Every structure is written in C-alpha cells, then in structure tokens.
Amino acid sequence: MADQNELYQQVILEHNKKPRNFSVLEEASHYALGKNPLCGDQFAVYLKLNEDNGTIEEIRFQGSGCAISKASASLMTVNLKGKSEEEARLMKDEFQKMVTGQLDPDTEPHHLGRLSIFQGVKQYPVRVKCASLAWHTLEAALNKEQEAVSTES
Amino acid sequence: MVTLMEKTATHLDVERIRADFPILKQKIHGHPLAYLDNAATTQKPLSVIERMTDFYMNEYATVRRGVYEMSARATIAYDEVREKVARFINAPSSSEIVFVRGTTEAINLVASGYGRPFVQAGDEVVISAIEHHANIVPWQQLCQEKGAVLKVIPVNDDGELDIEAYQALLTDKTRIVSVNHISNSLGTINPIKAMIDMAHQRGIPVLIDGAQSIQHMPIDVQALDCDFFAFSSHKIYGPTGIGVLYAKRQHLNAMVPYQTGGDMIESVTFEKTTFAKAPNKFEAGTPAIAEVIGLGAALDYINAVGYENIQPYEHHLLTYATQALLQIEGLRIIGNAREKASVISFVFDDIHPHDVGTLLDSRGIAVRAGHHCTQPVMERFHVPATTRASFSFYNTQQEIDALVDGLRMVTQVFR
Numbered sequence: 001m002a003d004q005n006e007l008y009q010q011v012i013l014e015h016n017k018k019p020r021n022f023s024v025l026e027e028a029s030h031y032a033l034g035k036n037p038l039c040g041d042q043f044a045v046y047l048k049l050n051e052d053n054g055t056i057e058e059i060r061f062q063g064s065g066c067a068i069s070k071a072s073a074s075l076m077t078v079n080l081k082g083k084s085e086e087e088a089r090l091m092k093d094e095f096q097k098m099v100t101g102q103l104d105p106d107t108e109p110h111h112l113g114r115l116s117i118f119q120g121v122k123q124y125p126v127r128v129k130c131a132s133l134a135w136h137t138l139e140a141a142l143n144k145e146q147e148a149v150s151t152e153s
Numbered sequence: 154m155v156t157l158m159e160k161t162a163t164h165l166d167v168e169r170i171r172a173d174f175p176i177l178k179q180k181i182h183g184h185p186l187a188y189l190d191n192a193a194t195t196q197k198p199l200s201v202i203e204r205m206t207d208f209y210m211n212e213y214a215t216v217r218r219g220v221y222e223m224s225a226r227a228t229i230a231y232d233e234v235r236e237k238v239a240r241f242i243n244a245p246s247s248s249e250i251v252f253v254r255g256t257t258e259a260i261n262l263v264a265s266g267y268g269r270p271f272v273q274a275g276d277e278v279v280i281s282a283i284e285h286h287a288n289i290v291p292w293q294q295l296c297q298e299k300g301a302v303l304k305v306i307p308v309n310d311d312g313e314l315d316i317e318a319y320q321a322l323l324t325d326k327t328r329i330v331s332v333n334h335i336s337n338s339l340g341t342i343n344p345i346k347a348m349i350d351m352a353h354q355r356g357i358p359v360l361i362d363g364a365q366s367i368q369h370m371p372i373d374v375q376a377l378d379c380d381f382f383a384f385s386s387h388k389i390y391g392p393t394g395i396g397v398l399y400a401k402r403q404h405l406n407a408m409v410p411y412q413t414g415g416d417m418i419e420s421v422t423f424e425k426t427t428f429a430k431a432p433n434k435f436e437a438g439t440p441a442i443a444e445v446i447g448l449g450a451a452l453d454y455i456n457a458v459g460y461e462n463i464q465p466y467e468h469h470l471l472t473y474a475t476q477a478l479l480q481i482e483g484l485r486i487i488g489n490a491r492e493k494a495s496v497i498s499f500v501f502d503d504i505h506p507h508d509v510g511t512l513l514d515s516r517g518i519a520v521r522a523g524h525h526c527t528q529p530v531m532e533r534f535h536v537p538a539t540t541r542a543s544f545s546f547y548n549t550q551q552e553i554d555a556l557v558d559g560l561r562m563v564t565q566v567f568r
Contacts, residue, residue, distance in 0.1 A: 008512070038523065064537060066505035066507040067508045124511060
C-alpha cells in the first residue's frame with residue numbers, strides 16, 4: 001500500500017457522503033440482507049426486475065457501514081440500473097476478481113465501467129469484504145436467498 | 154500540558170525500554186511503526202524471545218513424564234514458572250495456579266468445572282454490561298444448559314458499573330459473579346475489591362477476568378480475596394497460547410475436570426479413572442512447555458521494569474492522549490470513567506472506524522477498529538464500532554502526537 005488516495009478516491013468519498021438510491025424499495029421483487037459480522041456492516045439490497053425482459057428496473061439499498069462498503073453499494077446501484085440479470089451476475093464476478101487482484105481492469109476486458117475505481121482495494125486485503133459486501137448481497141437477492149448473507153460463511 | 158509532564162515525571166527511560174523490543178524498530182508504509190493496539194496483544198521483549206529460543210535449542214523435552222535428564226530439567230524449569238506466577242500474583246501456593254491457553258480458556262474452565270456441578274435450574278450468574286464476549290458466552294451457555302438466569306450489572310454513560318444495582322442483583326440464588334477488572338473496550342477500572350467483598354457477604358464466589366489489568370497494575374489475589382483470577386500471557390509481553398487461572402484450593406478441589414486425557418490422571422483402567430490433584434487435574438495433555446518458559450521470562454521482565462515505574466508513565470500517556478484527542482473536531486471518547494487504564498475508544502459521528510484504521514495504517518499507526526468483542530457495549534453506547542488506541546509503557550508521547558496528526562488527516566480526507 002503506497003498511497004491512501006488509491007483507496008479513498010474522490011468519487012468514493014463523494015458516494016459515501018451522498019449515497020445514491022439509498023432508500024427502501026417497497027415494490028421490490030427481490031430483496032436480501034448482507035452482513036459482515038466482523039465489523040458490523042449491514043446492508044439491504046432491493047431489486048425490481050422487469051416482468052417482461054428481466055432487466056433491473058429499480059435497485060436501491062439501505063444500511064450502515066464504512067466508506068468503502070457504502071460507496072461500493074451506492075456505485076453498484078448506479079451502474080446496475082437497466083442491466084439484465086446475466087449482466088449483473090457477470091459484473092459481480094468481475095468485481096470480485098478485480099478486488100482480489102485476479103482481474104486487472106487496465107489491461108483485461110471487463111464490463112465494470114467506472115466501478116474500476118475500486119481496483120485499489122486489492123492492496124488492502126482486510127478491506128476486500130467491505131467492497132464486496134453489497135455485491136454478495138445483490139447475488140443473494142437475485143438467488144432469492146431467505147437467510148441473511150454473511151461475509152463469514 | 155507541560156506542568157502535567159513535570160508532575161508525572163518517572164524513572165522510566167522509554168528509549169531504553171524500546172531498545173528491548175526489536176519489533177518496534179521497523180517502518181510500516183515508510184513511517185516508523187506506532188504500535189497502539191496493546192489491549193489486543195503486546196509485543197515481546199528480546200529477553201522473552203531469547204529465552205524461548207534458548208529453551209528450544211538447548212533444553213526442550215517433555216515435562217512430568219521422562220525419567221531422563223533432559224525431561225527432568227525441563228520439568229524443573231516448567232515448575233519454576235508455576236512458582237513464579239504464584240509469587241507474581243501473591244497466590245498462597247503454586248498448586249492453585251492452573252496453566253491454560255489464555256483467559257478465554259480459564260473462564261470456560263470455571264464455567265464448566267465449577268458451573269456444571271454448582272449451578273442449577275433457577276440459579277443466577279452475575280456478569281456486567283461491559284464484559285468481553287469471553288466472559289459472556291461461557292456463562293450464557295451454562296445458563297441455557299442448566300435453566301439458570303444470567304444477570305447483568307448495568308453501566309452508566311461514563312462507562313462505570315452501577316454498584317447499587319450490583320448490590321441488588323446479589324441474591325440467595327446467585328451462584329457466581331464474573332466480572333472484568335478492566336474493560337477492554339472502555340478502559341474502565343472496576344472497583345473489584347468492593348465488588349468481591351459485597352459478593353462474599355452473601356458467600357458468593359467471584360471470578361476476576363484480569364486479561365486487561367495484569368499488564369498495567371500489580372495483582373495480589375490474597376488482598377483482593379478473589380476466588381478466581383484469569384489472565385493471558387500474550388497481553389503481558391509473553392507468548393501466545395498460554396495463560397493462567399488462579400483459583401482458591403477449595404474450589405479447585407470441588408471442581409470437575411474440563412478436559413480429560415493424559416497427565417491429569419492418577420490411575421486409569423477400562424472400568425474407572427481417578428484424577429490427579431489440582432492443578433494437574435485441569436491440565437490434560439502435553440502442555441505449551443516453551444510458552445510457559447516464555448511467560449516466566451515475561452514476568453521477570455515486568456519485575457525488572459517495575460509496576461512503580463509502569464503505572465505513572467502509562468497514566469501520563471493516558472492523560473496526554475485524552476487531552477490531545479479531545480482537541481480534534483468531531484471526536485468523541487466512549488468511556489470516561491474516573492478510574493481508567495491507558496485504553497481510549499473513540500468515534501467520529503460520520504467516519505467509520507474501519508476507515509479511520511486504514512488511513513492511520515497508511516502512516517504506520519496500528520490501532521484497533523471494530524467492536525472489540527464487546528458487542529453489548531457497542532449497543533449500550535449506540536455505536537456500531539469504535540477506534541481504540543491502547544498504550545503500553547513502550548509507547549511515547551511522539552507516537553500519540555503522530556496519532557493526533559493522523560486523525561487530523563483523516564478528518565481532512567472525509568471533510
């Protein structure tokens with residue numbers, strides 16, 4: 001880890017301060033709760049899929065956590081709106097690979113767009129779970145998992 | 154602040170102390186390491202590291218089994234540490250010193266070995282609102298198993314236990330009180346002598362979780378008159394994997410074994426086993442021999458530095474750090490007890506402790522961020538987590554200055 005700015009970029013700080021789509025979605029078709037029991041971070045992700053074509057019509061989140069987990073959740077919702085379920089799952093996999101250093105968004109093809117600003121997380125192994133909590137919760141929502149998803153199981 | 158320094162001038166030469174701890178010399182991310190996570194675990198002086206290395210290189214053998222010279226010598230060295238521990242906490246006899254893996258195992262041993270025979274349905278166990286999970290969960294499990302009731306001493310907004318409420322919780326149904334000496338997340342020093350006396354008036358035994366106290370102040374189990382006292386070697390500058398349970402002899406005799414197997418028996422047939430006397434009854438299996446030797450070296454080190462030097466110096470660090478931290482805008486200290494050890498938990502309303510921890514780490518400053526295994530404390534004070542800086546006598550005022558500078562940087566980043 002050289003420079004803290006690689007992690008705490010302006011976009012991330014800004015989304016932490018003013019998270020987008022930060023509210024309950026009453027008419028959600030999919031919902032899941034994600035927790036990191038080691039630090040107490042907790043987010044709910046709400047989805048409404050289009051009944052005809054299955055695209056993500058609406059996506060929102062609520063909860064509390066550190067700047068990395070909250071900004072990650074906020075930017076996830078912004079980037080997933082209008083995407084198909086398959087695209088969302090693909091992005092989840094790519095995001096996970098990026099933050100664990102298995103995908104270099106600068107040299108390899110990907111579908112993450114602006115989410116590549118989270119690539120600095122790979123230099124902070126203890127913060128990977130913060131960045132990926134919202135994405136694990138998204139996957140649980142798409143899978144319609146009943147139990148709260150945990151970073152520790 | 155200058156007058157304060159003068160008032161607390163001590164004989165402790167911190168630069169000489171630091172030279173004893175090789176790990177403190179390193180740089181982290183290009184900055185000198187400021188290790189401020191001493192409530193989690195303490196670093197090891199060279200004398201401990203060298204003693205353990207020497208033991209492995211020249212003296213290692215099993216204990217209490219071999220008839221050969223090496224084993225006999227290892228056994229003597231091992232038993233000497235038991236004597237040393239007894240002297241260190243002023244236990245009447247080394248036979249009241251049980252070696253365990255750490256404070257967690259010590260409490261589990263009492264909850265099981267004492268709790269199972271003596272706590273029945275409808276009985277009550279008293280703990281406090283500021284316990285570590287290690288002094289909550291074993292009792293909770295026992296109560297669930299037995300149909301007993303767990304009673305919790307409440308804490309005020311400053312982090313001090315409500316002693317009147319404690320008095321009211323002590324009843325004819327109370328079978329044991331188990332409280333910490335010092336809270337690991339708030340730094341509160343509890344009035345354990347008075348609490349022990351109050352319980353004893355009703356004939357109730359008391360366990361003191363000393364995980365956070367023995368590294369800061371001298372312990373005299375006879376003066377306290379506690380029934381049980383538990384601590385971990387790794388928090389008092391010794392190795393991990395070894396700890397101590399002191400228990401009064403009558404309790405050890407009445408307790409049932411927690412684990413069974415080799416070394417804790419008198420005789421075994423397929424029909425019946427008779428157990429060895431305490432402490433061996435509670436030490437099944439080959440023990441952590443080199444770790445016991447290392448603990449002995451750690452206690453020697455503390456004796457050489459001297460609590461009379463450690464206490465005023467650490468108190469000075471606490472006062473200096475408290476005043477400096479309170480100058481930082483938006484910082485709130487959680488835990489403002491009048492009697493505190495050199496442990497400071499703090500929060501910013503809109504900056505998460507994990508972000509604080511990561512940003513401080515970029516400057517080589519090691520602090521703890523999280524719930525510190527005290528989730529009920531976090532809930533009580535309405536915070537998800539805190540950042541905690543905890544100081545040892547090897548820490549310096551300069552390290553506290555670096556912490557304060559680092560926290561100002563954190564508030565800049567999140568402005």
